[in-house]
Amino acid sequence: MLRKSILILFSWLLVNSLAHAILTIEITSGSEGAQPIAIVPFQWVGKGTRPASLKNIIAADLQRSGQFSPLPNKDLISQPHQGTEVKYKTWRALNVGYLVVGKIQVMADDSYQIQFQLLDVFKGRQLAGYSIRSLNSGLRRTAHHISDIIYKTITGEEGAFNTHISYITVTKDKQNKKRYQLAIADADGYNEKIIYSSSQPLMSPSWSPDGTRLAYVSFLNGRPEIYVQNIFSAKKEKLVSFKGLNNAPRWSPDGKHLALTLSKDGNPEIYIMNINSRKLTRITRSYAIDTEPEWLPGGKGLIFTSDRGGSPQLYEVKLNRNKPIGRAQRLTFEGNYNSRASVSNDGRYIAMVHRTQGKFRIAVLERETKHFNVLTNGNLDESPSFAPNGRMIIYATEEKFRGILSVVSVDGRARQRLSFKQGDVREPVWSPYKINK
Amino acid sequence: MTIWQTIRNNPSVLAWAIIIHVLAFIAIGVSFKSSDPKISTFKKEKVIEAIAVDESKIQEEINKLKKADKRKKRDQKRLQDKAKKAKKDRKKEERKLQAIKKKQKEQEVINKKKSIKENKRLAEIERKQKETQNELNKLEKQQQEKKALLEKEEKDRQEKIAEKKRASEKRKREEHENAEIEKYRYLINNKVSRNWIYLDSYGKGLVCIIEIRLLPSGDVLSANVIQSSGNIAFDRSAELAAMRASPFPVPKSTDLFQRKFRKMNVKFNPTK
């Protein structure tokens, strides 16, 4: 009896709610742009001088991704440090969707306790909140970690701020002799560490997928040979030294193989080498120059640069268990120079160096739609390398006759130059996510 | 278990429980109405605003009204004409009747003259007379029936006209309502579009639906994803657009608001 009446009540409610068709409004356009986000400077609780500003690091990270546009300092008309102090009305008036507040507490043992909250301004609620213990030296990394959390919370994708880059710098010593250095640094260019230094040229660093080793080309013996070095122990080993050129190593996604360019049989061809057995598999056979191999996700193929069509263009060869299937297919048809491919983690984009009006720039080809987009506007932009989340590309460019590094978002909306104090910086490569220390 | 047993042992408990709940919800409902925070801030304080009104529009409005008035008058006249015709018909009938009556009287005079001579045929005349009388009665009856029929027809016609009027009014109301809905649909679309910030690089072919609940003032009470695009950044940008567009432009009619705008869906579909 009771059950029946409840049933009747519910069905009545249901009918009532369905009585009128729900109005649906369709929005087909908006404005293209990055999401505004307000990051309030973190409160400093305790004695001592303030180290690097977490706020600035986080803001620069988010800006670099192209997905966010941090509010300029002059618009931060309120400075709360925790969620309970936030007056959402103020931030709504500023039309900003997200707000980051936090504080740094100095602990007795010279470490910091960092609290931060990410707030949804219009819904007036917390989206993420963490308390992180950080050493003095690890403050920048903690800031990158916070950027990653913010990025992941809002976009659902992994951020790549707490990763590393490797690159080659060229400096001059006291005798005015050139020194070539292999360096690694945080993804924003800070905390640079030189892991190998040589008087002979260094080239083409490549990360192992576990982020513990780098393969690179050294001219230590007067010709290019490939070395592998552990980035923590600095232990290095000569891996490949055939006659002729030994160039452009690229670590396979499974970490067991290297794709590389060898000229031992005459002209440069692409090979795959098993690192344990040193067994070689030849991938290309042409009279033209084939070089700069790049792996597709899952090791399903290689993309390389070849001038077999008369001008340097990108080609793709499919692989099955590291054996080539069929003929290489040409991928690029824009202009008469496309080289040095870098593939995003999901295989959606291929970044490359593209020549247009005599200038070398970074361009991106979206594979599915064949949409081709030139992202940069320098004169000599080179060596693009995707961040592990496929949203940003680091590349080398020239400023006042000096090589520097810049990061561009995959849609070209945000470009940020990384600051380096000295030297000529070139050939950056972005590390994978995992870098175990 | 204890509740069920209590209820089974003493059914009046259930009744009391329902009454108390109903009272509580009425109380909540009442306080909802009086406590809309966004309204209360501006309940007494009003803001000066000057409004310019286009005079030509007013004139247009007046002309429209005048036209409508004329049409109404024309309709009335047509009705009146019809009624007049009916009256004329009735008068004709009556005239016929009078003629018959006159004839009868003449017959009586003749009868009287002949009464002495024709005593014998008196009875017959009387019978004839009766017959005429009967006929007369019949005629009168017929006439009455005719009259009733006519009246009934007239009534039916009136009713039909009224019904038609009601239907057209209803249609007009619906048309007006639809126009109103379209207008606010457009305004809302406009405002949400202006507040939507997204990136093409979120992905291709993303579509999501946000369910929105509004206060009568148009302020957004909630905006939640009910059909995700599968891309969190896209869903969030859509949700944010709806929240940012608060307050929504909504019709003043509370009835229309309750039926159509209190709860609505906004579909974000940049692929179109």
Added chain:
Amino acid sequence: MAANNSSTRFRKRRMSEINVVPYIDVMLVLLVIFMVTAPMLTEGVQVELPQTFAKAMAKDQEEPVVVSVDAKGQYYINIGDNTDKALSVEKLITRVAAVMRHRPGQGIYIKGDKSVNYGAVVSIMAQLQKAGVARVGLITQTPDS
């Protein structure tokens, strides 16, 4: 009769346990009532408004930006920190300018005490206009009749 007695005893024994369900029920209702009434308690600066009959202005922002001028001629604004403290004109304008950068075309409301100097209101209006405010609304009160 005996059956009735036993059932009464049975019920009594049951009733001696604490039944939390009604508690939760009542608490939920109270919670709803508090949730509904809490936003009514809005804060603001005490300003006695001049009384006029004026038409209501259409509001297009969820929470309007209101600049208040109290009887002493001091300025307040309802966004940013310390909304209950008087502000210098410069600080007030920086806040308004920040809003105008992110919500261009946004109207700003002025709430002036009826005893305040006319000049104080006009000067703040001029300052607002310089900060990019296109629409300024004056808040008044309908006279009690």
